[in-house]
Amino acid sequence: MDDDEGGMYAWRNPWFRRSLVSLVALAVVSILVGFVWLPSVHADYTAGGIWAAICRAAGVPSSWGDKSAPKEGQRSTDVVLDRSMARAAAPDAVGRGATLALNCTMCHGAQGMSMSNAPNLAGQYPEVVIKQLHDYKTGKRSSAIMEALSARLSEQDINDLAAYFASLPKARTAPTTYDETLPALVRVGAPLRNVAPCIACHGGVDQKFGAPWLEGMPKDYLTSQLKAFAKGERHNDPEAQMRNMARTMTPKEIEEVSTFYARKAPPAQ
Numbered sequence: 717m718d719d720d721e722g723g724m725y726a727w728r729n730p731w732f733r734r735s736l737v738s739l740v741a742l743a744v745v746s747i748l749v750g751f752v753w754l755p756s757v758h759a760d761y762t763a764g765g766i767w768a769a770i771c772r773a774a775g776v777p778s779s780w781g782d783k784s785a786p787k788e789g790q791r792s793t794d795v796v797l798d799r800s801m802a803r804a805a806a807p808d809a810v811g812r813g814a815t816l817a818l819n820c821t822m823c824h825g826a827q828g829m830s831m832s833n834a835p836n837l838a839g840q841y842p843e844v845v846i847k848q849l850h851d852y853k854t855g856k857r858s859s860a861i862m863e864a865l866s867a868r869l870s871e872q873d874i875n876d877l878a879a880y881f882a883s884l885p886k887a888r889t890a891p892t893t894y895d896e897t898l899p900a901l902v903r904v905g906a907p908l909r910n911v912a913p914c915i916a917c918h919g920g921v922d923q924k925f926g927a928p929w930l931e932g933m934p935k936d937y938l939t940s941q942l943k944a945f946a947k948g949e950r951h952n953d954p955e956a957q958m959r960n961m962a963r964t965m966t967p968k969e970i971e972e973v974s975t976f977y978a979r980k981a982p983p984a985q
């Protein structure tokens with residue numbers, strides 16, 4: 717029997733035909749789900765394009781080495797985080813920042829501890845305040861109030877404000893340290909859903925540069941941010957790291973982690 721007859725023989729076999737047809741059908745269905753249905757139900761699913769979505773799913777960067785690759789307007793932020801943002805500031809910077817911060821006390825509290833639902837700024841890492849103010853200023857993060865206020869701030873103003881808030885007595889709940897009683901998402905994340913433990917980035921075990929200090933924040937602020945990430949309404953997180961995690965969280969989980977982080981406890985020593 718030569719090869720050709722072998723091929724014919726295989727095709728005449730009904731089992732072979734059936735498995736080939738199901739394979740093709742399966743491929744078509746997966747393509748429809750992945751490229752048509754998912755993008756249509758999830759506005760943010762194809763953020764940055766199909767290619768970026770595939771790369772995100774596979775966990776590889778969508779552009780190797782080419783920093784200019786994402787198109788203008790699609791980038792989540794214009795801020796390039798730099799260790800120098802966290803350098804101890806000169807005393808006169810803190811003084812200038814304190815004066816500027818008089819415009820902020822109405823909502824963020826006299827000592828950076830909010831009495832309303834605005835985020836606490838006391839002790840917040842300076843690179844976080846710098847990045848967020850720039851993101852409001854460039855419209856990468858939206859908030860009617862903060863976009864208007866940050867539009868008037870110069871680079872120098874932003875740096876001085878960040879220095880001032882970082883210098884405030886840290887009347888905040890100390891960063892979470894590992895302990896068996898922490899909520900599961902905070903402690904171990906949800907590996908099957910690609911959710912890393914919160915403490916791996918937000919202090920406690922490790923503090924990822926640019927990840928905000930969450931402990932003691934108003935609970936409503938935390939829930940609103942997680943919901944905004946999940947819906948893609950807040951999209952200034954680099955590589956969509958918060959969006960991808962928040963999207964997989966149930967309302968109950970969002971409630972649980974927000975309650976946990978909003979707890980009031982003794983400040984850091």
Ligand code: HEC
Nearest residue numbers: 819820822823834835845848849858859861862865877928
């Ligand atoms: C009228 C109230 C109000 C005033 C005044 C105000 N803020 Fe805000 N600020 C807010 C609210 C509300 C948010 C959260 C907005 C959101 O959901 O993005 C916020 C968010 C921020 C954030 C982001 C914090 C984080 O954890 O992500 C920073 C930084 C900030 N404000 C700095 C300032 C500075 C500096 C000033 C003074 C120049 C100021 N704000 C004045 C209400 C205010």
Ligand code: HEC
Nearest residue numbers: 901912913914917926927928938941952953954957958973
């Ligand atoms: C891989 C690191 C990483 C992990 C894990 C992570 N985060 Fe974040 N998170 C960040 C970064 C970075 C930001 C700041 C994004 C930006 O630049 O706006 C952020 C921002 C936030 C904010 C907004 C805070 C503010 O002040 O505006 C909340 C709330 C938050 N994360 C909650 C969580 C929770 C809850 C978990 C665990 C389920 C978690 N994060 C896990 C990196 C992480």
